[in-house]
Amino acid sequence: MSPRIYLASRSPRRAELLQQIGVEFVVLPSDIDESVYNAEAAADYVLRLAREKAKVCAGRLTDIDMPVLAADTTVCLDGCILGKPENDADAYSMLATLSGSWHEVHTAIALASDRGVEVSLSTTRVKMASLGHDVIAAYVASGEPRDKAGAYGIQGLGGTLIERIEGSYSGVMGLPLFETAVLLRNYGFAIPGASR
Numbered sequence: 001m002s003p004r005i006y007l008a009s010r011s012p013r014r015a016e017l018l019q020q021i022g023v024e025f026v027v028l029p030s031d032i033d034e035s036v037y038n039a040e041a042a043a044d045y046v047l048r049l050a051r052e053k054a055k056v057c058a059g060r061l062t063d064i065d066m067p068v069l070a071a072d073t074t075v076c077l078d079g080c081i082l083g084k085p086e087n088d089a090d091a092y093s094m095l096a097t098l099s100g101s102w103h104e105v106h107t108a109i110a111l112a113s114d115r116g117v118e119v120s121l122s123t124t125r126v127k128m129a130s131l132g133h134d135v136i137a138a139y140v141a142s143g144e145p146r147d148k149a150g151a152y153g154i155q156g157l158g159g160t161l162i163e164r165i166e167g168s169y170s171g172v173m174g175l176p177l178f179e180t181a182v183l184l185r186n187y188g189f190a191i192p193g194a195s196r
């Protein structure tokens with residue numbers, strides 16, 4: 001069965017990554033409340049949001065003729081969740097906090113169909129270089145941090161700020177391709193690659 005799904009995401013990065021593995025998709029908006037619960041761990045948070053995005057979008061369809069894929073990404077430093085910056089000052093302060101240390105990027109994915117919802121989590125450790133004021137100010141001025149968790153995009157200019165990663169590049173970018181292929185294959189689609 002060749003892969004055709006609904007993508008419950010407005011993120012151009014997720015669309016680009018899905019295209020990369022030859023999955024055809026129809027985009028659905030996935031507007032949900034993204035507030036963090038009190039004392040909620042970052043991994044639990046992204047899993048809850050990915051599940052909710054997929055379920056809400058599937059629930060709006062009159063006929064679930066194709067499965068619905070959703071994802072959620074967050075950055076976590078010393079247990080603190082860093083979502084998308086509210087403005088440029090917030091982006092500056094996030095980058096100053098991440099500068100010179102390792103942090104984690106969690107991306108959860110969820111696939112909702114008439115058989116229920118399957119979820120999977122990808123966690124990657126990322127080392128950001130030590131950044132001086134001018135570097136952070138120039139990066140913030142580029143506008144790239146605005147719509148990205150942790151105020152950077154590894155796939156863009158932000159790639160110049162990242163020294164190392166241990167984990168999944170596509171997971172940091174917003175859609176872990178290994179885990180995505182596993183869920184799609186478990187559903188019954190023919191996706192080439194290794195199984196787990």
Ligand SMILES: Cc1cn([C@H]2C[C@H](O)[C@@H](COP(=O)(O)OP(=O)(O)OP(=O)(O)O)O2)c(=O)[nH]c1=O
Pocket residue numbers: 008009010011013014030071072073074075084105147148149150152153154155158172173174
């Ligand atoms: C850390 C990091 C995040 N991001 C992006 C991925 C996500 O789009 C965004 C995190 O926000 P999300 O809330 O996960 O997703 P979204 O609001 O962009 O899209 P949707 O809910 O419609 O699916 O941060 C990058 O593009 N590169 C990076 O290196």
